[in-house]
Amino acid sequence: MLLILVMGLIFFISLYCFYQVSKYKIIDDYPGPTPLELLKFVLLPKSTVDSYKFFVSLNNKYGPVVKIWIKPFKPTLLVSDEKFIKHILLSKEHVNKASLFELLEAFIGNGLPIMSDINLWRQERKTISHVFNNQFNIDYISTIKTHAIKLRDAINENLNQPVDLQMLLLRHGLNIVYEILLNEDISNQDDRVNRYSTALKTFFEVYFDRINSPLKMNDNIFKLTNNYKIWNKCSEEATEFIESTLKTVVELKNKSPNESFRKDFIDLLLESGLSYDRILAHLRTFVVAVIICSCYIILVFNYFLKGSDTVSAATGFALYELAKQPELQEKxxxxxxxxxxxxxxxxxxxxxxxxxSFADCVMKESLRLYPPVPFIFRTLIKPAEIDDKVLPGDIDVTFSIIGSHYLNFEDPTKFKPERFLPENSTKIPANAYLPFSLGPRDCIGKIVAVAEVKFLISYIVRHFTLHPINDHKADIAGEVVxxxxNGLPVIFKRRIIE
Ligand code: HEM
Known part of the structure; x- marks a missing residue:
């Protein structure tokens, strides 16, 4: 009896393997690392710096489309190929993200970057795009200005000694975007921000533990574990952080509505017709997913925040490179x-x-060489025909933004803002530069982000000169952001203007 069961099991597993391998056969046409290389990569201990180097090296080694396939499991493609960008990223159909994102919903809310209900996403994306693109109404710049002065004061306290740009910028970046979105200055609320950050860190520890275990990925099994309670508690903390502010702001607005021409972000969201709960969901997601980098908040002893958010990362890397090239600072x-x-x-x-325009080139080059979001994910919802090959309709495609930024630019590892001068930028192949992604699911916050990065870079260079630390070489890791x-250390000196 046992023998029959075992034979049956072997038969079904073989059938399943055969089915999987034939279903995804077309993927074998693409080059990629061998299953043994992949298994070695998956099983051996590695740092996030090693993982980043590995994924960046794949496009360099195998070209713009790389298969990642340990048979008989589902394959994925790592691409930085223009045709894939055109057929998938720019398509109105393939806007679904990989299912791993759905797990994040409990914590970061069902806002735009996470939403899996695509019809609802389409509807709300339109409404929120309208709010974000209304830059003539929203006074982003006054908020950025106030915090830029605080940043200048912080630098003044640390002149002539090494300062880590990541540490310096992270909290200021968070303060700016929080105030733009929620009208509240949290620069003096360390306790509250730290409680939230601790919840964030704990949540992501549980998240990574979960996605590494097929058993815990199952909701029913996960609910039996201790981590489930922790997960819920973190989620409540995150909601509380945003909701307490939102409640107060909305109550104040109900008492005395904003009649002026200048609206703020919440005014526009309230006017857009979205319900209070949907506004809360979006704000939660923006703050967690975009402002504080999702998985890399580390609380170091005395509640110092270390990590990165997209805007701080872009500003920090630009300043780090400027420190090495004084002639660019002068420009x-x-x-x-x-x-x-x-x-x-x-x-x-x-x-x-x-x-x-020159600060623009510097910002663009920083986002090329150090794209804060180096990889993005899509799940095909139906077969896609690219280059006479029909890709199966359920595979995950990972777009390597960094891959495209390396493969399509000359001297790709050099920081050269002049590539983006009007006379040179015509040489950049179409769709090859995509730090904010492209297509219907691209970055909704890019106008705010660009204004903030350019403001901060030019304001800091206006007041200080930046100097490199000899021989420092950044150990880059792609940890969501x-x-x-090893930080981004530079030395600031007060700028002497004659
Ligand atoms: C330099 C700074 C930034 C960079 C490089 C960046 C990059 C990106 C990228 C690559 C995506 C696409 C993700 C995907 O396709 O899966 C994205 C999406 C998004 N970004 Fe940004 N981002 C930045 C700043 C911001 C800011 C400041 C905000 C809001 C205040 C924001 C809000 C969003 C939202 C809501 C989405 C999701 C859009 C959707 O799914 O419909 N981003 N961002």
Whole structure:
């Protein structure tokens, strides 16, 4: 009897393997590492720096489309190929993200980046795009200005000694975006921010533990574990962090509505017709997923935040590279002075930021060489025909933004902002530059992000000169948001203006 059972089991497993391998046969046409290489990578202990190097090396070694397949499991493709970008990223149909994201919903809310109900996503994406693109109404720049002054004061306290840009910028980046989105200045609320960050860190420990175990991925089994209670508690903390602010702001607005021409983000969300619960869900997601980098908040002893968010990462990497090239700092300084003038009390306005064309090149080059979101994911919802090959309709495709930024640019590892000058940028192949992704599910916050990064870079260079630390080489790791494991140290000196 036992023998029959075992034989039956072997038969069904073989049948399953045969089915899987024939279903995804077409994937074998693409080059990629052998299953043994992949198994070695999966099983051997590795740091996030090693993982990042491994995935970046795959496109360099095998080209723009790489198969990652341990048979008989489902394969995935790692791509930075223009045709895939056009057929999948730019398509209105393939907007689904990999199912791993759904697990995050409990904690970070069912906001845009996570939403799996695609009809609802389409509807709300339209509404929220309208709010985000309404830059003429929302006064982002005053908020950025206030915090830029605080950042300048913090730098002034640390002149002439090594300062880690990641540590310096993270909290300021969070304060800025929190205030833009929720109208609240949290710069003096360390206890509250730290409680939230602890919840965030714990949540992601449980998350990674969960996604590494097929058993715990099952909801019913997970509910029996101790981690389930921890997961729920973290989720409540996260909701509380945003909701307490949102409640107060909405109550205040109900008492005295904002009649002025200048609206803020919440005014526009309330006017958009979204329900209170949906607004809360979106704000929760924005704050967790976008502002604080999802999985890399580490609380180091005395509640110091270490980590990275997308905007701080972009600003930090740009400043780190500028420290190595004083002539680029000089160009940014001259451009700033020619547009804003010498008066320290006068700040750049939104239209000034738009005119800063060299700061724009520096920002773009920083996002090319160090894209804060180096990989993005899509799940095909139906077969896709690319290059005469029909890809099965359920595979995951990982787009390597960093891969495209390396394969399509000359001298890709060099920081050269001049590639983005108008006379050179025509050489950039279509769709090859995509730090904010492309297509219907691209970054909704890019206008805010670009304004903030350019404002901060030019404002800091206006007030200080930056100097490199000899021989420091950043150990880059792709931990949801790109980060340097050994920091981004530079030395600030006060700028002497004659
Ligand atoms: C330099 C800074 C930033 C970079 C490089 C960046 C990059 C990205 C990328 C690559 C995506 C696409 C993800 C995907 O396709 O799976 C994305 C999506 C998104 N980003 Fe950003 N982002 C930045 C800043 C921001 C900011 C400041 C906000 C909001 C305040 C924001 C809000 C969003 C949202 C809501 C989505 C999801 C859109 C959707 O799924 O419909 N981002 N971002």
């Amino acid at each position: 940014i300084f001259q451009e700033y002075i020619s547009i804003v003038g010498f008066d320290e009390k006068v700040f750049a306005e939104f239209r000034d930021i738009q005119q800063m 790109l980060t340097s494991k």
